[in-house]
Every structure is written in C-alpha cells, then in structure tokens.
Amino acid sequence: MIEFKPIGTIHTPFTELAGMPIQPAGAAGVRGTIDLLDEYRQGLKDLDGFSHIVLLYLFHRSHGYKLEVVPFMDTTPRGLFSTRAPKRPNPIGLSVVQLERIENGIVHIQNVDILDGTPLLDIKPYVPEFDSHTNIRTGWLEQARKTVHKRKADDRFK
Amino acid sequence: MIEFKPIGTIHTPFTELAGMPIQPAGAAGVRGTIDLLDEYRQGLKDLDGFSHIVLLYLFHRSHGYKLEVVPFMDTTPRGLFSTRAPKRPNPIGLSVVQLERIENGIVHIQNVDILDGTPLLDIKPYVPEFDSHTNIRTGWLEQARKTVHKRKADDRFK
Numbered sequence: 001m002i003e004f005k006p007i008g009t010i011h012t013p014f015t016e017l018a019g020m021p022i023q024p025a026g027a028a029g030v031r032g033t034i035d036l037l038d039e040y041r042q043g044l045k046d047l048d049g050f051s052h053i054v055l056l057y058l059f060h061r062s063h064g065y066k067l068e069v070v071p072f073m074d075t076t077p078r079g080l081f082s083t084r085a086p087k088r089p090n091p092i093g094l095s096v097v098q099l100e101r102i103e104n105g106i107v108h109i110q111n112v113d114i115l116d117g118t119p120l121l122d123i124k125p126y127v128p129e130f131d132s133h134t135n136i137r138t139g140w141l142e143q144a145r146k147t148v149h150k151r152k153a154d155d156r157f158k
Numbered sequence: 159m160i161e162f163k164p165i166g167t168i169h170t171p172f173t174e175l176a177g178m179p180i181q182p183a184g185a186a187g188v189r190g191t192i193d194l195l196d197e198y199r200q201g202l203k204d205l206d207g208f209s210h211i212v213l214l215y216l217f218h219r220s221h222g223y224k225l226e227v228v229p230f231m232d233t234t235p236r237g238l239f240s241t242r243a244p245k246r247p248n249p250i251g252l253s254v255v256q257l258e259r260i261e262n263g264i265v266h267i268q269n270v271d272i273l274d275g276t277p278l279l280d281i282k283p284y285v286p287e288f289d290s291h292t293n294i295r296t297g298w299l300e301q302a303r304k305t306v307h308k309r310k311a312d313d314r315f316k
Contacts, residue, residue, distance in 0.1 A: 002162045002216055002277070004248040023288045040247060042225040045237030049297020053239075056214070056250055058160055067200040079203030081211075081281040084288065089198060090162040090279045092214055092250070096291055119160070121248045123239040125296065129303045130181045130242065132290040133254055138283065139207020145287045 006119035008036035010057060012112050017061060020153040022072045023084070024095050024111040028149070031100070032112035034120060041105040044123075048102045052126035053109070057093045058119045059086035062157050072151055073144040082139060086157045093118070096126050164277035166194035168215060170270045175219060178311040180230045181242070182253050182269040186307070189258070190270035192278060199263040202281075206260045210284035211267070216277045217249035220315050230309055231302040240297060244315045251276070254284050 012032035014020045021027040034055075036044065047053065065087040068077040072085075080088060093114065100108040107123075138145055170190035172178045179185040192213075194202065205211065223245040226235040230243075238246060251272065258266040265281075296303055 002164070002279075004160045004162065004250075006160070007247050025287050040225065040239075043238035044240075045226065046240035046298050047237055049295065049300075050240065051293065051295040052291050054252065056248075056252070067198065068203065079205055080201035081198075082202075082204035082208065082283050084282055084285075088280060089165050090214075092162075092280050094212065094214070094252070094282065096289060121160075122246060122250050124242055124252065125240050125299065126291065126294065127242075127296055127299055127303055128291075128294050129183050129306050131254060133210050133284065133286075135209065136284065136286050137207060137209040138285050140204050141283065141285055142207075145285055148287050 004121055006121065007040045008034055008120040010034055010114050010118040010120055012114050012116045015116050017115065017153050017158055018155045021113045022151050022153050023148050024097055024113045026149045026151060027111050027113040029110065030112045032109050032114065034107035034109060036105060044102055047125065050099055050125045052096055053099050054124040054126050055095050055097060055120065056122040057114065058121060059091035059093050060119055061115055062086040062091050065089055072153060074140060078140055162279055164279065165198045166192055166278040168192055168272050168276040168278055170272050170274045173274050175273065175311050175316055176313045179271045180309050180311050181306050182255055182271045184307045184309060185269050185271040187268065188270045190267050190272065192265035192267060194263060194265065202260055208257055208283045210254055211257050212282040212284050213253050213255060213278065214280040215251045215272065216279060217244035217251050218277055219273055220244040220249050223247055230311060231306065232298060236298055
C-alpha cells in the first residue's frame with residue numbers, strides 16, 4: 001500500500017459530475033483556484049513563469065471501478081486503461097490547465113474540468129518537450145476526439 | 159490519507175538513478191515492459207490502438223522532499239512545483255511513452271525514462287486534444303528545455 005496526502009484543494013464552479021466538461025478542451029474560460037496548504041506554498045516559487053501546469057488529483061467522488069467501461073466519447077465498452085474514465089484502480093486524475101496568476105499563495109487557473117473540492121496531489125510544470133508528442137494514433141478515439149469540446153459528463157462514473 | 163496500490167511493475171534497463179535520461183525525450187529508443195498484475199489485464203483491451211500512453215507511477219527510490227531544489231536543467235534553486243524533480247510531497251511520476259505492442263498481457267514500451275522495478279499506478283491513453291497544448295511559456299526552463307535530450311540524471315534526488 002502507498003499512502004498519499006492531499007497538498008491542497010481545487011475550487012471550481014462544478015459541484016456535480018453530470019453536465020461537466022469531460023476534459024480541459026471542453027472547459028475553455030472556466031476559472032478555478034488552487035488552495036495549497038500553507039506548508040507547501042514555498043514550492044510555488046518560479047511557477048508563475050509557466051503558462052500551463054499539470055495537475056494530479058484524486059477523483060474523490062468516484063468509487064470502485066470496472067475493467068471495461070462505456071466512455072463518454074463512445075457507445076461501445078472499452079478496456080478501462082484505454083479510457084480516461086475516473087473510476088480506476090487508483091483514481092488519479094490528470095489535467096493540464098492554464099495558469100493565470102498566483103496571488104497570496106492562491107493559484108488562479110483556467111480551462112478547468114475538475115470538480116469543486118477535489119483533493120490535489122501534485123503540481124508539475126507543463127513542458128512541451130516532455131509532454132507534447134507528434135505522430136499519434138488514438139485507437140477507438142480517433143474520430144470522436146475532435147468533438148471533445150462539445151461533450152459533457154453524465155453521472156455514469158459516480 | 160489516501161491509499162493506492164500498484165497495478166503492476168515497470169521493467170527497464172535503468173537500475174540506478176545516476177546516468178539516466180531525465181525525460182522520455184532523452185530516452186529515444188530505450189525499451190521497457192509493463193508487467194500488469196493478472197487481475198487488471200482485462201483493462202488493457204483497446205489500448206493497442208494508441209501509439210502513446212501516459213504512465214503514472216511511484217518514484218519509489220526517492221524519499222523526502224525539499225520545497226526548493228536545484229533541478230537537473232539549472233544551477234539555481236527553484237520552487238519544487240516548478241520542477242519535475244522526483245522528491246515531492248506525493249512522489250508521483252508522469253511519463254508519456256511510446257506503445258510498441260501488447261503480448262500475453264505484457265505491454266512493450268519505448269522511450270522509457272523510468273527506473274527498473276518502478277511500481278505502476280495508472281495507464282491512460284495519450285490524446286493530443288487533452289494533453290497537447292500550444293502558446294506555451296515555460297519560465298526558468300525556457301532556454302534549457304531544448305537540451306533535455308542531452309541531459310542525464312545524477313544522484314541528487316536519491
């Protein structure tokens with residue numbers, strides 16, 4: 001068993017899963033804040049030079065998992081690890097959001113597809129040389145992924 | 159406290175931190191395998207349609223953390239959350255690797271910057287619409303990031 005402890009809380013306008021954007025691409029302009037615990041704030045130094053940050057967080061409202069799921073972007077059951085569904089053996093969420101500014105230890109973010117009250121596990125700087133890749137194939141998502149900005153969540157992964 | 163359980167183990171040629179590539183960009187052609195626990199293998203269905211996958215894993219050889227660190231790519235102390243250093247409050251690693259093939263439940267991967275024996279926490283499909291971003295600023299890394307493929311780790315984050 002591995003033990004982690006939240007380093008802060010993410011605040012957003014989304015209080016329910018149903019109706020949420022399913023990825024940052026569908027959350028253009030949605031603002032949120034990260035309230036980091038005081039003891040970690042020194043670690044935010046230099047972060048404001050980055051336009052985008054990677055957030056790792058707990059899918060705290062999703063419990064249990066199935067190894068095949070019908071994802072939001074399809075009508076066919078797919079292997080869980082080929083989806084971004086929140087109900088996973090280790091329910092860790094990953095979103096790249098835009099960093100607006102850091103003020104009094106509060107991180108203001110944009111393009112947020114995250115539930116209000118989400119426990120934050122880590123912040124990493126987004127670096128194209130590390131995180132952005134070309135010559136990509138995306139299997140069952142090949143057609144659907146272009147419409148992600150229009151898709152909304154429902155409560156199937158509650 | 160949040161409890162996670164490894165879903166498998168990552169095998170690579172790297173048995174020591176010192177001398178390792180510091181990101182997948184510096185690990186071109188390096189091959190590894192993911193040995194998923196039997197109970198999760200059904201979740202690999204459909205994954206082979208994806209050329210790249212996101213791995214979340216435990217930095218199992220890094221212990222403790224400091225809120226300011228001198229990263230591999232700089233000579234100045236930087237706020238921890240503006241770096242990808244492995245010693246973090248929640249030591250979760252994130253790498254996008256190339257998926258070669260899946261055979262008998264073993265996932266063969268390439269461009270691997272991960273230590274041998276690393277406990278795997280999650281696999282997600284890499285999807286450019288979710289994970290790739292443009293109009294990026296990268297703060298202190300702006301100059302150095304172009305040389306990431308040449309940099310190697312030392313043992314400072316042991």
